[in-house]
Amino acid sequence: MRQLFALLLILVVLAPITSAQSNMEKDVDMAYQYAKKGIYWGLSNIPDSKSKISNDLIADNKLYAKVKLNKLVDGIKVESTGYFNSNEVSIKVYKSNDSLVEEGYLEKNKKAVIPTHKKK
Numbered sequence: 001m002r003q004l005f006a007l008l009l010i011l012v013v014l015a016p017i018t019s020a021q022s023n024m025e026k027d028v029d030m031a032y033q034y035a036k037k038g039i040y041w042g043l044s045n046i047p048d049s050k051s052k053i054s055n056d057l058i059a060d061n062k063l064y065a066k067v068k069l070n071k072l073v074d075g076i077k078v079e080s081t082g083y084f085n086s087n088e089v090s091i092k093v094y095k096s097n098d099s100l101v102e103e104g105y106l107e108k109n110k111k112a113v114i115p116t117h118k119k120k
Contacts, residue, residue: 024087027084027085027086027087028084028087028089030082030084030085030087031082031083031084031087031088031089032082032089032091033082034057034064034065034082034083034084034089035065035080035081035082035089035090035091036080036082036091037057037064037065037080037082038057038064038065038066038067038078038080038081038082038091039067039078039080039091039093041055041057041065041067041080042055042067042068042069042076042078042080042093043078043093043095043100043103043105044105045069046069046076046100046105046106047069050071051070051071052068052069052070052071053068053069054066054067054068054069055067063083064082064083064084065080065081065082065083066080066081066083067079067080068080072094074096074097075094075095075096075097075099075100076094076095076100077092077093077094078092078093078095079091079092079093080093
């Protein structure tokens with residue numbers, strides 16, 4: 001009887017802890033999903049003439065992700081930070097021009113090169 005009581009007591013004490021961990025894991029997973037959506041947005045919106053862009057993904061008066069895209073010498077870097085409740089998850093993705101063409105984000109004749117300004 002005492003063993004059963006001790007087991008029930010342990011379960012009652014540990015149940016809220018596992019529930020809190022489960023809720024935090026779900027929140028972090030949602031923030032991660034929003035950060036991934038930011039990465040997909042950045043890859044789908046590579047600019048022709050600018051070397052940097054940034055955008056906030058907002059819906060229903062909520063900030064879901066902040067996205068920054070920088071053109072590098074032979075590719076791009078996309079940074080996305082996803083938000084959910086009080087959680088924040090950041091992802092950085094580096095892609096070469098060849099992989100961008102291969103994956104269909106750029107046309108073969110276009111490259112994600114850094115624009116240069118000619119002096120007159």
